[in-house]
Amino acid sequence: MKDMRWFRRKAGRHGRLRRRKYADFLAFLFPSMLGVAGFVLLPFADVVRRSFWSMASDSFVGFSNYKKIFENEAFLLAVKNTARFTAVCIPVLILLGLTAALLMAGLPQVQLLKSCFLFPMAMPTATVVLVWKMIFSEGGFVNLILEERMDYMATDMAFWVLVISYVWKNLGYTVVLWLSGIWGIPGDIIEAARVDGAGKLRIIRSVILPQLSGVLYTITVLSFLNSFKVFREAYLVSGPYPQESIYLLQHLFNNWFAILELDKMAAAAVCVAVVLLAVIWLLDRVWKVGEAE
Amino acid sequence: MKKKIFSAMKLVVLSVWAFVLLIPAVLVLSGSVMSSQELSVFLGAVLERKEGCISWRLIPDYPTLEHYKKTLFYSPQFMTVFWNSVKLTALIVVGQLLVGVPAAWAFAVYRFRGSRMLFSGYIVLMLMPFQVTMLSQYLVLDRMGMMDTHWAVVLPAVFSTFPVFLIYRGFCQIPASLLEAGRVDGAGEWYLFFRIGLPLSSGGILSAVVLGLLEYWNMLEQPMAFLKDKTLWPLSLFLPEIGLERAGFAFAASVIMLIPAVFVFLLGRDYLEQGIVASALKE
Numbered sequence: 031m032k033d034m035r036w037f038r039r040k041a042g043r044h045g046r047l048r049r050r051k052y053a054d055f056l057a058f059l060f061p062s063m064l065g066v067a068g069f070v071l072l073p074f075a076d077v078v079r080r081s082f083w084s085m086a087s088d089s090f091v092g093f094s095n096y097k098k099i100f101e102n103e104a105f106l107l108a109v110k111n112t113a114r115f116t117a118v119c120i121p122v123l124i125l126l127g128l129t130a131a132l133l134m135a136g137l138p139q140v141q142l143l144k145s146c147f148l149f150p151m152a153m154p155t156a157t158v159v160l161v162w163k164m165i166f167s168e169g170g171f172v173n174l175i176l177e178e179r180m181d182y183m184a185t186d187m188a189f190w191v192l193v194i195s196y197v198w199k200n201l202g203y204t205v206v207l208w209l210s211g212i213w214g215i216p217g218d219i220i221e222a223a224r225v226d227g228a229g230k231l232r233i234i235r236s237v238i239l240p241q242l243s244g245v246l247y248t249i250t251v252l253s254f255l256n257s258f259k260v261f262r263e264a265y266l267v268s269g270p271y272p273q274e275s276i277y278l279l280q281h282l283f284n285n286w287f288a289i290l291e292l293d294k295m296a297a298a299a300v301c302v303a304v305v306l307l308a309v310i311w312l313l314d315r316v317w318k319v320g321e322a323e
Numbered sequence: 324m325k326k327k328i329f330s331a332m333k334l335v336v337l338s339v340w341a342f343v344l345l346i347p348a349v350l351v352l353s354g355s356v357m358s359s360q361e362l363s364v365f366l367g368a369v370l371e372r373k374e375g376c377i378s379w380r381l382i383p384d385y386p387t388l389e390h391y392k393k394t395l396f397y398s399p400q401f402m403t404v405f406w407n408s409v410k411l412t413a414l415i416v417v418g419q420l421l422v423g424v425p426a427a428w429a430f431a432v433y434r435f436r437g438s439r440m441l442f443s444g445y446i447v448l449m450l451m452p453f454q455v456t457m458l459s460q461y462l463v464l465d466r467m468g469m470m471d472t473h474w475a476v477v478l479p480a481v482f483s484t485f486p487v488f489l490i491y492r493g494f495c496q497i498p499a500s501l502l503e504a505g506r507v508d509g510a511g512e513w514y515l516f517f518r519i520g521l522p523l524s525s526g527g528i529l530s531a532v533v534l535g536l537l538e539y540w541n542m543l544e545q546p547m548a549f550l551k552d553k554t555l556w557p558l559s560l561f562l563p564e565i566g567l568e569r570a571g572f573a574f575a576a577s578v579i580m581l582i583p584a585v586f587v588f589l590l591g592r593d594y595l596e597q598g599i600v601a602s603a604l605k606e
Contacts (some may be wrong), residue, residue: 062426065482073459169368
């Protein structure tokens with residue numbers, strides 16, 4: 031009987047302590063949660079509602095906004111270009127980053143080199159607009175070297191100019207992440223594999239690459255998200271209506287915003303969010319399966 | 324010996340590569356101290372679509388500081404947008420810390436039902452590009468009457484969840500036993516936060532600061548969407564409007580915009596790298 035009381039009292043005190051800690055947890059989190067809910071979650075719920083709504087007639091219209099955007103040529107072009115851009119630039123970035131990281135991993139000058147590679151990240155887009163014009167316009171440096179005469183921003187080459195500027199800006203953190211991965215592999219694992227009789231290729235395939243899979247995941251996700259920011263270069267160099275091959279979703283959102291096509295924007299925002307969620311979830315799954323093996 | 328040659332070759336390749344990456348900075352820098360006459364000769368081919376190609380000289384014949392003088396002392400407009408940029412960046416980063424540091428602490432130290440899921444929600448939000456949240460932000464800002472004020476740019480950015488994630492990573496390094504020992508000694512939760520949490524994870528916080536400063540100094544999408552009044556614009560929007568016709572001004576203004584970013588970059592290089600590594604989503 032006495033024991034029971036002691037037990038209950040202890041549980042009670044523990045419960046009180048837990049409750050008090052819960053209050054502290056909420057107090058720490060409250061300002062952030064309030065802002066996130068007020069500026070992101072609730073308004074996004076409103077956007078989802080609007081995507082099924084017509085502003086003009088103020089009535090529920092089902093999927094008609096979605097139908098409209100999927101019949102919209104500009105939207106389809108923008109989706110195609112954005113998808114193509116991501117599909118090209120992310121593998122290029124990942125491989126170039128890995129190459130640079132492997133080359134510099136053992137060198138004594140690695141700190142300095144790393145800083146040089148990171149520097150473009152610190153250069154605001156606005157400051158390189160002029161340089162891009164000097165390099166890629168009709169009388170620019172590229173033509174000077176190739177002895178040609180073409181305005182790269184006015185042809186389909188614009189796409190590749192954008193890929194170059196994306197790689198230029200994002201290579202630094204990719205290298206830093208690869209290096210952190212390469213240096214993070216414990217030497218004794220490799221040693222153990224060698225002692226067990228594994229060859230060089232076998233070590234790379236079965237020991238080193240699996241160790242780098244976490245880093246690869248991070249790089250993929252980060253470079254995917256930063257691929258949306260390439261809009262800054264595209265917009266500042268070519269304005270709201272650039273050459274067709276670099277008309278991206280971001281241009282479209284901006285142009286719709288300028289003429290207040292809010293219904294279409296709502297539907298498109300929901301679509302992009304859903305696709306992104308799917309991609310993130312998919313990447314997560316792929317890596318989970320990969321790690322389980 | 325063979326290894327040494329191999330090393331040297333790697334170094335050469337990487338040096339050339341690094342130099343190519345730095346070319347834009349070199350061009351801007353040399354252009355800013357070049358006299359207007361020289362600039363118009365060199366840039367003629369780009370500007371007036373004349374025959375022939377651009378040429379350049381890394382060290383100008385007649386170096387001059389006239390463009391800097393003009394930019395700093397004779398263009399009040401430039402000064403306005405410069406200070407707009409400083410104000411916006413500072414407000415955002417300070418706000419992010421005030422809101423984000425306690426939130427990161429909450430996620431790192433306490434485990435309650437739903438807290439993991441909430442944190443996953445934060446990660447998903449940090450991964451959403453501006454275009455997805457643009458319309459929702461506009462709806463709120465419009466209703467609150469904040470459109471075309473600096474608050475329209477500052478407030479949504481303050482509640483970005485990316486710094487919460489970065490700072491969380493720093494707090495996670497603190498061993499739970501240390502906090503438990505503090506509690507046994509009678510320390511309150513706030514005492515633990517201020518006396519153990521903050522001092523031990525200043526690295527993570529500084530990483531968030533460095534990444535934040537670079538990101539918001541370069542901010543473009545938000546002010547473009549939410550600020551119509553040009554006197555409110557930050558440098559990042561104003562600068563591209565100058566154009567090559569006033570190349571000297573444009574170059575000098577670019578260099579002036581570059582200086583704070585380089586300053587932050589050089590001072591915070593280690594924290595920048597730490598921050599990049601800490602943004603790893605999987606260990």
